Amino acid sequence: MPSPTWDNTTLFVDDNPADRAFRHEVREWVGENLPAALCNRSTRIDPPELKPWHRKLYERGWIAPHWPEEYGGMGATLTQQIILFEEISRVGAPTPYPHGLNFIGPLIIDVGTPEQKAKHLPPILTGDITWCQGYSEAGAGSDLVRLETRAELDGDHFVVNGHKMWTTNGHFADWMFALVRTDRNATPRHAGISMLLIDLKSPGITVRPIQTIKGDAEFAEEFLVDVRVPRENLLGALNDGWKVANRLLGSERFTTGHPRNAAVLLNKARQVAELTGATREAGFLHRLAALEIDLIAFSAYYRHAAALHGEKRAPFSMAPVIKIVGGELGQRASELLVEAAGGYGALADDMRVGNHVINPAAEMFEMRRVTVGSGAVEIQRNIIAKRVLGLPS
């Protein structure tokens, strides 16, 4: 009895007939419209290079599947959102950055004023305006209680002073949504935080890129000195920023934590291993099997969680579990890729495997990012320990 084909990138896909048709439509369109130069890059693509592709998706009406139709979205189901992600990433194409579309866009839709909606939502869709997220600071990564950037009301403006760090794409962004301290005496401390929308062209802002270990500049830092932000750029109520930031429903986890990331890395590891001879090593075979088995388990969980999320029945633990497992699985897969590559795994430059060009070290560094910074896996585990398992402090 011959076994059916094994494909670790489509495990437990459970489209209904309408979904299947949609998947087919997306697949065809992506095949025809994706610029080849964007495919299968082992390093990050900066926002400017991504703009034409963003625009194409916008014009096709698929840029914001999860936004309500009245704001220019698709009002799509979670399954459709996942299908879009899967079909775009299937051919190794990049997905648009989430800061405008997934983070601040939905927040503005949720609590923004009519003016804020009218001003900010359309250019997020078109890709004309790039956003960055200004939460982290030098002393406040995972620990927002220690936020030091302060905003003081002066007439109809806030005057902002502080230093934001680790803002992805900060040096490419036009606007930043930032958490700032507006009441220094509030208890608990996070009760004195507000969310501001800040035009990065305002006087008093200096943006500097931060070079990463990978050799590119993914993050930036922003120095804010007496920056005047109009009062109407306050999102939500004053001192309500913590709650506003936590309104995100977490559906973006379903794209950033997708098991496909690990699946693609494992397939690369297998191809590289054929080349280097690692497939003849018991250790490689065992680790590959262990990772593939973890991947299939995670894929099952992922589909299950998506189905529950679609019915608004997802448990609280879902988001941290996807963050932990998805992040660690991708890391372990990238480490196996490097190990399988042997001497090639230490090269700074690309290697050619069959028709593909890959760079194991770059892939590995890319995956390290996942568990760094705010929301690191240790903290996610602390959250589950306390809030799900009820373990004492």
Place this chain on the structure above:
Amino acid sequence: MPSPTWDNTTLFVDDNPADRAFRHEVREWVGENLPAALCNRSTRIDPPELKPWHRKLYERGWIAPHWPEEYGGMGATLTQQIILFEEISRVGAPTPYPHGLNFIGPLIIDVGTPEQKAKHLPPILTGDITWCQGYSEAGAGSDLVRLETRAELDGDHFVVNGHKMWTTNGHFADWMFALVRTDRNATPRHAGISMLLIDLKSPGITVRPIQTIKGDAEFAEEFLVDVRVPRENLLGALNDGWKVANRLLGSERFTTGHPRNAAVLLNKARQVAELTGATREAGFLHRLAALEIDLIAFSAYYRHAAALHGEKRAPFSMAPVIKIVGGELGQRASELLVEAAGGYGALADDMRVGNHVINPAAEMFEMRRVTVGSGAVEIQRNIIAKRVLGLPS
């Protein structure tokens, strides 16, 4: 170029010529004198069954290699002590229990009165008297600060009340050396503890064996109700028990933490795997290699530590490292043995492999004991974190 024979039980042995001669002498004598029935038992042997073997070692003069000659020992070097252990365990023979010979004997030699020495040391050597260690209590395992058994002076006797638990061989023992609270108001709390030598035939003592998960009774608990202990049975000064207990030099680590324990289990795993077909599984081969490699590293560390200890230059970290690595390595080896055995690994009874009879489940349960109770590996890690690496509390 054919490789020399690989033997994982003699890694890095570095005997000098005199040691080699001694090893040869021991090996020959053990071969001639060891009762076959004691060999390669996968379950624990109770003290009564061990007595004739103890007596033989005593008569040969090898029962207490580490005791000074004036007390009937050999005044042996650490290397000689290790050689004795290795040659006895090489053929799967049991080594004598440590409570008299390694624990209380050296303490009495160190701080005992002439009367205590005369009374207690000879029957430890002959094996006529069996000792047990009464430190643990229901609420005080790793945490002796919570010790509740109390001893109050009444004339020339202490009156002891309390409940000791987890005393290995308690139900076979004639005497117990116990930590008891003699000053309930002392700070720090361990300053109010004394060491008493207690005759278990004293009125007021009830001993009950504790059945273990393995199905045998290795531990006992003792209820002490108004037990009168003569004042001359105080070992060391009053309220000085904590310091007395900590005087042990730790050379006993070198036999309980010996890498041979894991080496023998790995050889059994390999033999069982040949039988069951596990040798054809990548996972088994990889885990076996990983464990063998850890074993060789631990063997190197062990010999190195013994050499340093012999020169009184061993660092503080040595004892906890041997405890952690030796304990966990033995556990992992026993788990691989069970996994290699497949269905045989779940059987309650023995299995036959070639000329050997083994019981993977019993071996595994035996190894679980190592990291249980006082001095568990987590606590050893805490000790290294604080006292060696200087990490903050």
Place this chain on the structure above:
Amino acid sequence: MDLLLTEPQKLFAETATRLCLDHGGPRRLRALRAAAAEIDADAWRKIIASEWLATVVAESRGGQGLGALDVALALEQAGHQLLMVPLLESAATAWTMSRAEDAARAGAGLADLLRGSRLIVPATAAASWRYGGGASGVTYDHKAGLLKGSIPFVAYGGSAEAFLVAIDAGAQPVVTIVPRSEASVTVARNVDGSTASRLTFADVHVPAEQVIATGAEAKRLALQLQDFLMLGAAAELIGLAAAALDVTLDYIKLRQQFGRPIGSFQVLQHRAVNAFIDVELNRSLVYRVLAAYDAGEHHPAMVSAAKARASRSALEIVRGALQMHGAIGYTEEHDIGLYYKRAMALSAQYGGELSHSTRFSELTLEAGALS
């Protein structure tokens, strides 16, 4: 995590939970072990009376026409409550017999099985599944109708009145009933009180009317039967692991050391979180594979993934549980040892972690298209 069940499935799961709770548990297991009983007869009678076996029998053959997933809901609960009943083995037998093309052959035996009057358990290579050693050493000579060789590690062999011998390997596959009297049965006891039996067939003649299937059909049924057994054991392990985790969480919340509950130490917290995540992932995995199995769409590699992971996690969880319990966990008196021993038996039964991860490799590498 909510399994998104249908209403009848939910109802069944609730019934199963109640029955297992009423009839199972550590105390009950101790009583059975003291009596050296392989089966909890009371619980088993109740299960037979509740017609759980009928769930997996096609409606056309008098059953409820549900699937392996449905019976797994009960197996998970049986694992949770340490229940000692041949539910998995009987259900697998019923599933196989009711799916034979020739309904007449299986008819009487199946009816007896369903009403509890004759216990028939599978005897397959899966009982001692091991890479390379998978062939159970039994051969069937079709022309002569002779069965020869031996099968180790058959579950509930002490009580079985007949065996469903299923041979998928070799030139002459067969699925056939063999009455106990025809086989030589050696029963050994596992650490948890369950048993492992070796059946030996010395040129046993199999009458044609006992044969359920031969040829390609037998091969297919035998393979499906083995997948059923592996998946069912995985479901039982998930319940077991979840229960061991619950017991441990309760313990570490209360037990004090150095003036704090030990559950407040971060190392133990993270270990507990990893166990929780494993149980969550494995539950999703096992039920997704079961759904695919019932739909006739599963890949056999998925079955090995499920059993490998369920076996590994259960053992890791009970090991961690034992360690977190400290000395008390090492006593016969404490219940955690019962979970530990049951995990040892169930994780080895129908193939352990390393065997299944090798099987997974073989199946995916041979089938696998590299993308």
Place this chain on the structure above:
Amino acid sequence: MDLLLTEPQKLFAETATRLCLDHGGPRRLRALRAAAAEIDADAWRKIIASEWLATVVAESRGGQGLGALDVALALEQAGHQLLMVPLLESAATAWTMSRAEDAARAGAGLADLLRGSRLIVPATAAASWRYGGGASGVTYDHKAGLLKGSIPFVAYGGSAEAFLVAIDAGAQPVVTIVPRSEASVTVARNVDGSTASRLTFADVHVPAEQVIATGAEAKRLALQLQDFLMLGAAAELIGLAAAALDVTLDYIKLRQQFGRPIGSFQVLQHRAVNAFIDVELNRSLVYRVLAAYDAGEHHPAMVSAAKARASRSALEIVRGALQMHGAIGYTEEHDIGLYYKRAMALSAQYGGELSHSTRFSELTLEAGALS
């Protein structure tokens, strides 16, 4: 842990520690990388002047007659200080050349190497050691004196003036000097700034006077040379891992989160303890194997054990270090990334963990007597 060295060894270790401290370190490595320099010329001159290479040369050939263990004391410090010098490769070449039976053949080349006037680095299968793929694809035709094929991942191939080509496999083993001009050399850059070169020999004629050894002697020397390279890289990795651990310990003692130093969190403490234990064990292991190597008593499986474990631990430690550092560790500016990248290069060089654990299995299973 105190290595129980002789007085001269202690003295040498102290000298090495000082030299590496003075000439190495993260800042120096950054300068070299900015200049795309493969070798730290200043440090290398100093090392040549200090006659470190002479340690491994037999006294009868003008050396100090010490061993691989002695030079490893310096390699450990070089690893600790991220020094970029061809010390291991030059020492391995010197060791091999000085042990050739025919002293005359190696004479001139060895003298040039020792005085630093000609850099000769080994080109062997060990450079890309991989199970099954070990054969480097180079063959030597003894009669014609022709060398053919290619060898990948040769270290310091950008600066080498000649190569010590050592072929142990096949029918015609050889150890021979090949001038750079005779080979085609393609230099690629590693993530840490070091290089990996592919040498290609297109029917290169090797004059008899350049041949160091042939036949059984060549095979023995080639294998010993490879073991030397593996052990030396292991020693360097130990220093590197210890340094990365030190950097991390300093960081987690200071860095605050949730109002406490992060080094007070038990999970991070235990991770640091595991790293500490690994470094301790690996140091004992590597030096014990080196001692056996120098005594001519080592088993080659021990070499693979040492390299497998040194590679694995170094990678685990730098990964843990990066994670404990949080976002700051991910910046180019922070030094921990330098340790990380150096660990990637050194752990792959002369065979990574999985390759060596497979080699270990093969060597012990073929040699192993089961007790």
